[in-house]
Structure formats: C-alpha cells, structure tokens
Amino acid sequence: MIGGLAALLLCQLAGELLARALHLPVPGPVIGMGLLLATLLLGGRVPEGIGTAADGLLAHLGLLFIPAGVGVVLHLDLLAAGAWPIGLAILGGTLLALGLTGLVAQRLLGRR
C-alpha cells in the first residue's frame, strides 16, 4: 500500500519534471499516468501494492473534486451571466458526444 502510493507519487513527480523540463502542454499527472501505464504493461501485471493504492484513491474519486468544486462560489456571477452557453454545453454537448460515441462504437465493434 505505502509502496504503491510511493510509486504513484514517483510517477507524478517524474511527469511534473518532464512537463516542466520539456515545456510540454500536458499536465504532469497525465504524463505520470502514461509512465505508469507503460511500466505496468512492460511488467505484464499490476503489482498488488499499486493496485490497492490505486483502487483506494479511485473509490473515492468524487471526494477529491470537492475543494475545487466549492470554488463555484467565486464564479456565481459568471455562471449567472453565462447560464445559457454553459447550460447548453453541459446538456446538449454531453448528449451529442454520448450518442455519437455509442453509435460509432456499435457500428465499428460489430457482432462478436
């Protein structure tokens, strides 16, 4: 568990360092995700410690969004002013992406 957490942090640290050193536009943790995925695939399996740490973090992923989400109090006037584009992007944009992905996936995956 601790080893797993350390591995996650090491990947994030490596990702942040790479993003800064190479001036990449990608967030450091995403590079870290790529590094971890490459390592796991090369190793051929997910070590138990990393699996436990990852499952523990991802089980309460929702909790981690809350501090940033509460930041909505800073943007209440912006949300009120942009209620239409924001509301339409959320409702229309999400359903458009959802429907398109489903139709393309079903067509391309075909019968098994």
Add this chain to the structure above:
Amino acid sequence: MNPLGELWVYLSREPLAALTATLCAWWVALRVQRWCGSHPLANPVLLAVALLAGALLLAGIAYRDYFAGAQFVHFLLGPATVALAVPLARQWAAVRARPLAILAAVGTGSLAAILSGLALGWGFGGGAGLMASLAPRATTAPVAMGVSEALGGLPSLTAVIVICCGVVGAALGPLLLTLLGVRDMRARGLALGTASHGIGTARALSVDAEAGAFSALAMGLNALGTALLLPLLWRWLAG
C-alpha cells in the same frame, strides 16, 4: 479578544476545520445518495459542493481560507490521475482486441465534446476564458482542471462544469442510447465513459460489468487524448 473570537481565529488558521467540513459533507452526501436509492440525479459530488458552498456563503468565509485547508484533499487529484493507469492496464487485453474501433469511437465523442464546448462558448461571445473552461469538460476532473489551467481557463469553474456533465450523462445517457438503438454493452460503456467520465463509469458499472469496464477504458483514453491533443488544437486555433 473574547474567547469565541479566539476560537474562530484558531479554526480559520488551521487546516483542520476545512478538512473536517469537507469529509463530513462528503459523508452526508453519500448518505443522501443512498436514501435516494442511488438515483443518478442525487450525485454526491454535486450535493457536497452545494452544502459547502452554501455554508461558506452563509458564514461569510472566503473561499481562499477554505481552500487553504481543503488543498490537502485537492492535492490527491494528482496521484488519482496517475492511478487511472491501473484500470486501463487491467483492461488492456480488451483494448488490444479491437484497438481501432475503440479509438475511433472515443475519438469521435471526444472531438464532439471539445468542439461543441468551443462552439457554444464562442457563439455566445463567452471569451477565451469561458471557452478554455468549457473545452475539456468531458474528461475526468483532474485532467480537465489541469488542461483548463494550462489553456488559461478557470479550473474551479471547469470542475463544476465537469461534474454537471457527469450527472447529465449518467442520468439521461442510458435512455438516449436505448432510443438510438445502441444495445451493445461495450458501446454503451464507451459512450458513458467518453461523455461522462467517472460519474458515467459509476453508472455503467451499476448496470453491467462489461459496460463498466469499457466505460473506465473510455474515460482513461479520453483523458489521455484530450490532455495530449487539446492544448495542440488550442494553439492551432489561436495561432
């Protein structure tokens, strides 16, 4: 200074109060979700944010003071993003079986989500800040916030929008997919994960294990693709 005032100064200086409030709000929100029979509209993230935002506004506490404590929870988004590699690695066999079909489907949905966000933000004259906050909204929150920040958007606005997109997709997505005749569980999962990230994946998992697996996969691929391609697309559109 009176004792109550001293107590207030102590509470606002230490991270303890903000952390406790955040965890309590999450706990209450999870309980409410269970009371509502896990109805997709009773989303715990939305509930907890509403509780805390309401409390801050009522008590007149500055968001900066709250965040000074809650940032320790916020920090964990980084390692959680890295941890998304684990479900992706576990489902790698399924990806390798049909890589092109999966990539094409997720890529289509991802592009549709980005472009519809940009078009709506631009069409309503929202300016670059709003567009940058809307564009990455279909990806999982840690990635969306990172990308939004990198593009000059408002990460906290993006977080709220991302959460709302998850709730909309999880609540209405299954109905829409049935109306469109998408019955393949793999396709339904890919659609939910692409458009509604973790909240959609939770919903897919509660319906069907295979749909859940493909949803987690789509969420990871969309996060990686958006993080890699949106900054480049943005630079190209701006330049």
